[in-house]
Amino acid sequence: xxxxxxxxxxxxxxxxxxxxxxxxxxxxxxxxxxxxxxxxxxxxxxxxxxxxxxxxxxxxxxxxxxxxxxxxxxxxxxxxxxxxxxxxxxxxxxxxxxxxxxxxxxxxxxxxxxxxxxxxxxxxxxxxxxxxxxxxxxxxxxxxxxxxxxxxxxxxxxxxxxxxxxxxxxxxxxxxxxxxxxxxxxxxxxxxxxxxxxxxxxxxxxxxxxxxxxxxxxxxxxxxxxxxxxxxxxxxxxxxxxxxxxxxxxxxxxxxxxxxxxxxxxxxxxxxxxxxxxxxxxxxxxxxxxxxxxxxxxxxxxxxxxxxxxxxxxxxxxxxxxxxxxxxxxxxxxxxxxxxxxxxxxxxxxxxxxxxxxxxxxxxxxxxxxxxxxxxxxxxxxxxxxxxxxx
Amino acid sequence: xxxxxxxxxxxxxxxxxxxxxxxxxxxxxxxxxxxxxxxxxxxxxxxxxxxxxxxxxxxxxxxxxxxxxxxxxxxxxxxxxxxxxxxxxxxxxxxxxxxxxxxxxxxxxxxxxxxxxxxxxxxxxxxxxxxxxxxxxxxxxxxxxxxxxxxxxxxxxxxxxxxxxxxxxxxxxxxxxxxxxxxxxxxxxxxxxxxxxxxxxxxxxxxxxxxxxxxxxxxxxxxxxxxxxxxxxxxxxxxxxxxxxxxxxxxxxxxxxxxxxxxxxxxxxxxxxxxxxxxxxxxxxxxxxxxxx
Numbered sequence: 121x122x123x124x125x126x127x128x129x130x131x132x133x134x135x136x137x138x139x140x141x142x143x144x145x146x147x148x149x150x151x152x153x154x155x156x157x158x159x160x161x162x163x164x165x166x167x168x169x170x171x172x173x174x175x176x177x178x179x180x181x182x183x184x185x186x187x188x189x190x191x192x193x194x195x196x197x198x199x200x201x202x203x204x205x206x207x208x209x210x211x212x213x214x215x216x217x218x219x220x221x222x223x224x225x226x227x228x229x230x231x232x233x234x235x236x237x238x239x240x241x242x243x244x245x246x247x248x249x250x251x252x253x254x255x256x257x258x259x260x261x262x263x264x265x266x267x268x269x270x271x272x273x274x275x276x277x278x279x280x281x282x283x284x285x286x287x288x289x290x291x292x293x294x295x296x297x298x299x300x301x302x303x304x305x306x307x308x309x310x311x312x313x314x315x316x317x318x319x320x321x322x323x324x325x326x327x328x329x330x331x332x333x334x335x336x337x338x339x340x341x342x343x344x345x346x347x348x349x350x351x352x353x354x355x356x357x358x359x360x361x362x363x364x365x366x367x368x369x370x371x372x373x374x375x376x377x378x379x380x381x382x383x384x385x386x387x388x389x390x391x392x393x394x395x396x397x398x399x400x401x402x403x404x405x406x407x408x409x410x411x412x413x414x415x416x417x418x419x420x421x422x423x424x425x426x427x428x429x430x431x432x433x434x435x436x437x438x439x440x441x442x443x444x445x446x447x448x449x450x451x452x453x454x455x456x457x458x459x460x461x462x463x464x465x466x467x468x469x470x471x472x473x474x475x476x477x478x479x480x481x482x483x484x485x486x487x488x489x490x491x492x493x494x495x496x497x498x499x500x501x502x503x504x505x506x507x508x509x510x511x
Numbered sequence: 512x513x514x515x516x517x518x519x520x521x522x523x524x525x526x527x528x529x530x531x532x533x534x535x536x537x538x539x540x541x542x543x544x545x546x547x548x549x550x551x552x553x554x555x556x557x558x559x560x561x562x563x564x565x566x567x568x569x570x571x572x573x574x575x576x577x578x579x580x581x582x583x584x585x586x587x588x589x590x591x592x593x594x595x596x597x598x599x600x601x602x603x604x605x606x607x608x609x610x611x612x613x614x615x616x617x618x619x620x621x622x623x624x625x626x627x628x629x630x631x632x633x634x635x636x637x638x639x640x641x642x643x644x645x646x647x648x649x650x651x652x653x654x655x656x657x658x659x660x661x662x663x664x665x666x667x668x669x670x671x672x673x674x675x676x677x678x679x680x681x682x683x684x685x686x687x688x689x690x691x692x693x694x695x696x697x698x699x700x701x702x703x704x705x706x707x708x709x710x711x712x713x714x715x716x717x718x719x720x721x722x723x724x725x726x727x728x729x730x731x732x733x734x735x736x737x738x739x740x741x742x743x744x745x746x747x748x749x750x751x752x753x754x755x756x757x758x759x760x761x762x763x764x765x766x767x768x769x770x771x772x773x774x775x776x777x778x779x780x781x782x783x784x785x786x787x788x789x790x791x792x793x794x795x796x797x798x799x800x801x802x803x804x
Contacts, residue, residue: 126609129605129608129609130609133605137597320594321594323592324592324593324594324595325588325590325591325592326592326593326594327592328556328559328561328586328588328590328592329586329587329588329592329593329606329653329654330606330609331561332559332560332561332581332582332584332586333582333606333609333610334582334609335578494561494562
C-alpha cells in the first residue's frame, strides 16, 4: 500500500472536522462580527455630525456664537453649531427646557456663562471659551494696531517631527500592535488546537489504531498541513473583512501604503506558523490528558507572549535587529515595512532566516512527537522525550 | 501467517514478555489466554510495532515483518478509543481510508458492518452518544474494515452481550474463512474454546501451553468415573490406579494405563451392574488452572 500520500487524508480529515465543529464556526463568525462591528462603529462615528444649539439674547453673544463652529473645525471636529437668537431670557430658558443639547450663552458681570439644557458638554465649553478669547484678543489687537494675519501668526502652533521615520510613531505603533495581536491570537488559537487534537488522540487511545495504520511522520505532516491551511484561511478572511471595513472609513487613506506589508505579513505568518505548528504538536504529544497540556504548552505560550510584547513595544534600532530574528520577525518585519522605507531585500532575508528555522523546528518537534506519542500514561518530560530511544 | 519468535520485553526489572514464540496460521483463529499482567497486551503491541521488543522477532510469512505489512493488520487495542466527538460513520470511513480503502468503498463497508451490529440507524450520531457496549461494536468494526490481511484483537468480547458476541463471531468467521489469520485475547474460556482452532496460554510472560483444545486436554491428567449399582469401595484394593474419591456407587479414579482400565472393568462386571465407566475430559478452565499454577 502506498503510504506517501496518507498525510493528505489526515489533512483533509483535520479540516473537515474543523469545518463541522460548531465551536470553530461560531468563534469565526463572532470574530468577523467583532471586526465588522468595530469598523462599522468607527465609520458611523466618522460620519455622525454632532450638532449643538447655542441660544443668545444679545448681539455680542451672537457674534461669539457665530465664531464657535469655525473654532471647532479648526480643532478637527465635524461638530455643527447652530445659532438661535432669542428675544429675551424667558424665551431662551424655554428653549433650553425643550432641548437638552441646547445651551444659552450670555454675559454677566463676572464673565461669560454657558447655561446647558441638559448636562454640560466639555467640548462645547472648550470651543466657546476659545471663541470668546479669540474675540477678546482680536478686539485688543485691533486697538493695538495689529492685522488679523499678524494676530493669527502670533497665536498659531503646529507640530512637526525631526525624523518621521525614526523611533516611535503612532502609526507604526498601531500597525505593530495590529500585527502582534493577529499573530499572537491566531497562532495561540490554532497552535493550541493542534496540540489539543494530538492530546485528544492520545487521551482517547485512538492513537494506537492510527499509529498502527499510518507512519507517524505522515500523521504529523497531515495535522500541520490541515491546521496551517485553516489558520491561514481564517487570517486572510479576517484581514479581508478588516480591509474592506477600513476602506469605508477615514483610515482608508492609509491602505495603499499598507497593502504591501499585509501581503508580507501573510507570508511571514505562514512560515512562522509552520515552524511553531510542529512544536505545538510536540507539546500535545508530551501530554496524556488535556490537563497536562497546560504545562507542556507553557514554553510556547510564553514565546508567543514575548513576540506579542516585542511586536509593539520595541522601536528604533532594536526593532531593526529583532526584525531578522525568526518568529519575532513575523511581526516586526511587516510592521517595519508598513511604517518606514525598508528595502525589499531585507524582508526577503528575514523571511529566508525564518524559513531556515522551519526545518530545525520540524526536526525537534517531530522527534518529540514520535517519541512521546505512544506514551499514554502520564506526562512525558522533555528530557525523557529527547533522551529516550524511540519505543 | 504470522508468528513470534523468542519475543522478549522488559519494563525495568520486570520481564513482561519472556521468550514468547507461537504461530497464527492463515485462516486459523488463535485464542490468547492469560491472567491480568500475563503479557498478552504487551505481546500484541510488539506484533503491531507499537512497542519495540528487547529481543526476538515478529515474522510475516516466514520473513521479518515490514512496516507496510503491519499496516495491513486490523488491530483493536486493549485501551479502547476512537474520536468521541465525531460521527460514527465518519470516523470509520476515515480509519478505513488510512488503511487504503476508497471513500465510497469504506462508506459501504462501514454501513454494512453497522447494520450487522444493529447500529445502522446510529451511523450519523456522535460516538459519545452511544452506550459503552455499542461503542465497543464500532471499535470492532474499525478493526475489521478495509480487508485486513490479519486481525489482532485485544479482548474484543469483553463487555458485549450474548447477541453481540454472536454477531461478532459471525463477522470474524467470515474474515477467517477467506484465509485471514486471527489472534484474539480473552478471559472467557468457554468462548475461546468454542471459537478457536488453537490456544496459546500465557503466564507471567511465558507460553505455558500452545495447541488445539484437544491437544491441551489430552495433556491434562485424565480421570475416570465409575458408576455401579452397588458400593464401589473395593476399588481401593485394586492396583494400577489411584482413587480420588469414593462415594457409595460412584468412584473417581486416575488410571495408570489401558491394562488397568481393562482390569478395573473385568473386576467391576464380576461384582455387579456397571452403569458407567467414562473418561472425564478436563475443562479448559481446569487445564488453565493446571498450567498456570
